[in-house]
Amino acid sequence: MLDGFLALYIFMLAAFTGYEIIARVPVILHTPLMSGSNFVHGIVLVGAMIALGHARTPFETALGFVAVLLGAGNAAGGYVVTERMLEMFKSSRKPGDQA
Amino acid sequence: MLDGFLALYIFMLAAFTGYEIIARVPVILHTPLMSGSNFVHGIVLVGAMIALGHARTPFETALGFVAVLLGAGNAAGGYVVTERMLEMFKSSRKPGDQA
Amino acid sequence: MSWLPTLVRACYFIAALLFILGLKRMSSPRTARGGIVWAGVGMLLAVLATFALPDMHNRGLILAAVVIGVAAAWWSGRRVAMTAMPQMVALYNGMGGGAAAAIGAVELVAHARRAAVAVPDTAPLRPESWALDALHPVAAVAPLSPVELVLGVLGALIGAVSFSGSLVAFAKLQGWMDRRFVFPGQRAVNLLILLLALVHGAMLATGHLTVPATAAFFVLALLFGLMMTLPIGGADMPVVISLYNAFTGLAVAFEGFVLGNEAMIIAGMVVGAAGTLLTQLMAKAMNRSLGNVLFGSFGAAAGGAAQEIAGSQKPIEAADAAVMMAYAERVAIVPGYGMAVAQAQHKVWEFARLLIERGVKVRFAIHPVAGRMPGHMNVLLAEAGVPYDLIADMDDINPEFPATDVALVIGANDVVNPMAKTDPASPIYGMPILDVAAARNVIVIKRGRGTGFAGIENALFYADNTRMLYGDGQAAAGELVAQLKALDA
Amino acid sequence: MSWLPTLVRACYFIAALLFILGLKRMSSPRTARGGIVWAGVGMLLAVLATFALPDMHNRGLILAAVVIGVAAAWWSGRRVAMTAMPQMVALYNGMGGGAAAAIGAVELVAHARRAAVAVPDTAPLRPESWALDALHPVAAVAPLSPVELVLGVLGALIGAVSFSGSLVAFAKLQGWMDRRFVFPGQRAVNLLILLLALVHGAMLATGHLTVPATAAFFVLALLFGLMMTLPIGGADMPVVISLYNAFTGLAVAFEGFVLGNEAMIIAGMVVGAAGTLLTQLMAKAMNRSLGNVLFGSFGAAAGGAAQEIAGSQKPIEAADAAVMMAYAERVAIVPGYGMAVAQAQHKVWEFARLLIERGVKVRFAIHPVAGRMPGHMNVLLAEAGVPYDLIADMDDINPEFPATDVALVIGANDVVNPMAKTDPASPIYGMPILDVAAARNVIVIKRGRGTGFAGIENALFYADNTRMLYGDGQAAAGELVAQLKALDA
Numbered sequence A, B: 001m002l003d004g005f006l007a008l009y010i011f012m013l014a015a016f017t018g019y020e021i022i023a024r025v026p027v028i029l030h031t032p033l034m035s036g037s038n039f040v041h042g043i044v045l046v047g048a049m050i051a052l053g054h055a056r057t058p059f060e061t062a063l064g065f066v067a068v069l070l071g072a073g074n075a076a077g078g079y080v081v082t083e084r085m086l087e088m089f090k091s092s093r094k095p096g097d098q099a
Numbered sequence C, D: 001m002s003w004l005p006t007l008v009r010a011c012y013f014i015a016a017l018l019f020i021l022g023l024k025r026m027s028s029p030r031t032a033r034g035g036i037v038w039a040g041v042g043m044l045l046a047v048l049a050t051f052a053l054p055d056m057h058n059r060g061l062i063l064a065a066v067v068i069g070v071a072a073a074w075w076s077g078r079r080v081a082m083t084a085m086p087q088m089v090a091l092y093n094g095m096g097g098g099a100a101a102a103i104g105a106v107e108l109v110a111h112a113r114r115a116a117v118a119v120p121d122t123a124p125l126r127p128e129s130w131a132l133d134a135l136h137p138v139a140a141v142a143p144l145s146p147v148e149l150v151l152g153v154l155g156a157l158i159g160a161v162s163f164s165g166s167l168v169a170f171a172k173l174q175g176w177m178d179r180r181f182v183f184p185g186q187r188a189v190n191l192l193i194l195l196l197a198l199v200h201g202a203m204l205a206t207g208h209l210t211v212p213a214t215a216a217f218f219v220l221a222l223l224f225g226l227m228m229t230l231p232i233g234g235a236d237m238p239v240v241i242s243l244y245n246a247f248t249g250l251a252v253a254f255e256g257f258v259l260g261n262e263a264m265i266i267a268g269m270v271v272g273a274a275g276t277l278l279t280q281l282m283a284k285a286m287n288r289s290l291g292n293v294l295f296g297s298f299g300a301a302a303g304g305a306a307q308e309i310a311g312s313q314k315p316i317e318a319a320d321a322a323v324m325m326a327y328a329e330r331v332a333i334v335p336g337y338g339m340a341v342a343q344a345q346h347k348v349w350e351f352a353r354l355l356i357e358r359g360v361k362v363r364f365a366i367h368p369v370a371g372r373m374p375g376h377m378n379v380l381l382a383e384a385g386v387p388y389d390l391i392a393d394m395d396d397i398n399p400e401f402p403a404t405d406v407a408l409v410i411g412a413n414d415v416v417n418p419m420a421k422t423d424p425a426s427p428i429y430g431m432p433i434l435d436v437a438a439a440r441n442v443i444v445i446k447r448g449r450g451t452g453f454a455g456i457e458n459a460l461f462y463a464d465n466t467r468m469l470y471g472d473g474q475a476a477a478g479e480l481v482a483q484l485k486a487l488d489a
């Protein structure tokens, strides 16, 4: 339970941080932000690498391989799609002063 | 260093949380919020109580006593003053719909 | 403890910091573009650091999987059309959920193996212990603690639901699955599946880690994600995708706890919270509650007591429409999904510029759910180079329609359908709409008599002051441009 | 580990949660009042839980100190006038900083004692170990770790600076210290003191914990807080208090790390970050940079090449002023510090209500730094019951002054001084002001020829369209009310 508390604090604070970041975001950014946060949980790739890196049995190795494959897809795909969506904001930044 | 990292994470996340809470606060609330956060660090009282509770020598006890005294002043005074400031917002909440 | 793991943890810390800062930047239009780069740098750092971890086996396999996964996703993400973005997000999000579930499976299997050996592993057998030290200093070489087991199982459940659910969402938006899948008693069946999955999960979490139970648990979880998503209409998919996005975040955070990996905990939890709020905001923009999206019966009433519409659609020629707008004082352009399909934004903007040069006051009126994703129209108009100050929100422009000479509707349907206000039997009843009917004249560009997303008739097209300009969006806009130029020549 | 410490930690967790939620509520006008109650409940919970900790000595002393401290602060906080609030915040904040410094001192002394004994304490000798387990499982019974020592010393330094600095701020605002304390080479001296304090701190942190070094460290730290605050003018005090508030938060977080107390870490850090941002916002509202506030020479140039003002002040009778406003179409009321001093807000609102009843459009124009604390005027007007929608920000109302018939300035001076725009030698040069001079007529209520906070002349009072209504704010407003009523009778 001891360590549980520290984890609880981290969970709580991370939740507040995430919540506050999104609060008051304009509608126009909903989809890019969804995509961006989709990219961020691509960090699951790191966990998948660790899982595969410590797999002992063939079954664990196979599962770990799938995990890394999927995780890599999440991270790379999330990045490309978000980047493409946000690229759209480039051209219109010049004419308008602020949004 | 191990535990240092966890502390670092907590420091970072708490800082983000605090920062985000204040961002975009109206001028009218600057002073009450300053007072309110002044109250919140009155939690130092808890630390002072622990320090006094574990004091061994008379000198430590004296220091601890001062710490508790000051901490209690911070907490109680911060509460009263903030409460009085915020009470002002009561009357005007009714006529105006929202601020 | 050597310096290497410390260095890796420092990289993780920086990555977590960059993720948060990146998301912060992404939530403001001015800094949004830089945000994804920051987050990307964080990701790169974390992945490279993980490669450098000591005591990692299967390095070749890891590299292969990473390369294949990245290459496939990069390639597919680069080449899809802009309009297909939402389903790609669903796809990649499902992958993340699947990865979390697979990690949970590996951990459960490894836990069962270790528990079977009875003697706890020695350090080299479970070398990731360095990462675990912090959160459970004593349990490092022992099997998972009860809290870890519970969170690991929960993470696997949520991840699996997100995986299969996101794939269904992908298939629906991709057009592979046109029909909604509904049958009587569906809710009860879904609830039963969820309950069964939870029961099996509880078994796993309390140490009954048999192979059948594990398999059944994952099958049930995947089935639940499938069944839960099948009955939801495609119109609600962006909200559902956002929800699964939050799910995946949570699953990643929980599996991060099991692995003792702080970067996963924090990134996952931040996304979990941010995604939950985002889901609510998106549902709100469509004037729906989240519960209504997930369990409601959108479209179920459609075709029922649908209101009869009197009158006929009155066509107009491009030349007449161009003249009408050329001599108008105020024109509001209302784009919708059709403009996206026809990729007509460039032509539309060219037309608008010509009008502006003639002194006409032109504004673009954007409904929050026009198109197929929130901000869809804004993104397209931004691509075409329309300045922000010409783009008006629904709330801003609605009071201005009565003073507008011509409202040019291009490929929009549901978002300008007055029946949302008048017909309680309509599936879009209650959705706030753009009040174009209040404009002096309305010109509607669409290909024919096709309905919009909700699949219902639109009284606007039959109104006295409405004229229909039939044709593909891009072609019609091009013709308007040509006519306008001809006017001056 | 018994269940009691776990319960206490659970209480701390809830307290931290309530603090954050409370602060969140306090940052929106609608929910602000509830916010302090939430935070208060959290504090109560944390304190009660701490009393229940096992192995606490000196319970009687603790109770006595708590009762005395709470009673004194409660009593003083209840009875001060509303206008004295800022200095009370400074006082209580200083107390918090002092408490953090004292905790640091206790920990350093105890550390020295333990280090001297050479054998580590046994568990009952340092029973707070339960709280330390989490952050440093092994070091629990050993002396402080290097990181803890460094953070402990740093926390003590920051806390001591906040303590003495806040007391100076209190004395200045209370009017006990009118003169700013400046001498040549002041910055160099201050820097030297800080350096010496840091050197002594480094000694302590590296284990040279002699009594003289410890004493010197604290004396230097307190001295630095004093010297740093003395040269700052009273007008900048709210910003400085906010800065020290953030300091105290940081100090509390660092000492919390030393004690292994998560509630302190989180509450302190949240306040540290929030306070830093708030300080910047406040400085920005006064059009100053933080560096300029801390190291600038506000008012130093005053009296130098001050611009000569031509013309004379033209008085007006209350009866004439009342008639003028009674038949005006638009009236803007501009309150300032004088209204707070005279407690005239109720009379002013009564007068405004009478005008509104007669059909006059009345608005209150609030400058962000009118009065002596940000939001001072808003608080007073809210107290009197003025609805929000009659209150206008500077940015909103400035463009409206040219269309305003009468601007009624009551007790404001610096915030309506046009020399902020015209006279680069003026100490308020560059501060944005309320543009009352643009109104058709200006009526100024003040007692005489007293200057405002910046101590400079005001060209507005000599303008052609300005009339002076001399008198105490409350009396003058009362007379206006009476004259207005007489008009109808």
Ligand SMILES: NC(=O)c1ccc[n+]([C@@H]2O[C@H](COP(=O)([O-])OP(=O)(O)OC[C@H]3O[C@@H](n4cnc5c(N)ncnc54)[C@H](OP(=O)(O)O)[C@@H]3O)[C@@H](O)[C@H]2O)c1
Pocket (backbone or CB within 6 Å): C234, C235, C236, C237, C238, C286, C335, C336, C337, C338, C339, C341, C342, C368, C369, C370, C371, C372, C373, C374, C375, C376, C410, C411, C412, C413, C414, C415, C416, C445, C446, C447, C448, C449, C450, C451, C452, C453, C454, C471, C472, C473, C474
């Ligand atoms: N924004 C979101 O987040 C989101 C997500 C999912 C669903 N939705 C839903 O999608 C709908 C959006 O409304 P909307 O008004 O934008 O679109 P809509 O109601 O789907 O209508 C699109 C119209 O465009 C026309 N069209 C299609 N292709 C065209 C082309 N190439 N050239 C010209 N016209 C073309 C179609 O008529 P023809 O076939 O006759 O040409 C159709 O009536 C709402 O019901 C909303 O709830 C929104």
Ligand SMILES: NC(=O)c1ccc[n+]([C@@H]2O[C@H](COP(=O)([O-])OP(=O)(O)OC[C@H]3O[C@@H](n4cnc5c(N)ncnc54)[C@H](OP(=O)(O)O)[C@@H]3O)[C@@H](O)[C@H]2O)c1
Pocket (backbone or CB within 6 Å): D234, D235, D236, D237, D238, D286, D335, D336, D337, D338, D339, D341, D342, D368, D369, D370, D371, D372, D373, D374, D375, D376, D410, D411, D412, D413, D414, D415, D416, D445, D446, D447, D448, D449, D450, D451, D452, D453, D454, D471, D472, D473, D474
């Ligand atoms: N808001 C903040 O955060 C803050 C904090 C600290 C300092 N400041 C500074 O304070 C100043 C605020 O400007 P301000 O225009 O509100 O006030 P001000 O410039 O201080 O002027 C106040 C005026 O009120 C008059 N007055 C005093 N007592 C009165 C009474 N009983 N009845 C009627 N009039 C009375 C005084 O003139 P007579 O003596 O002739 O009556 C004086 O000219 C700015 O310089 C600002 O930078 C602001």
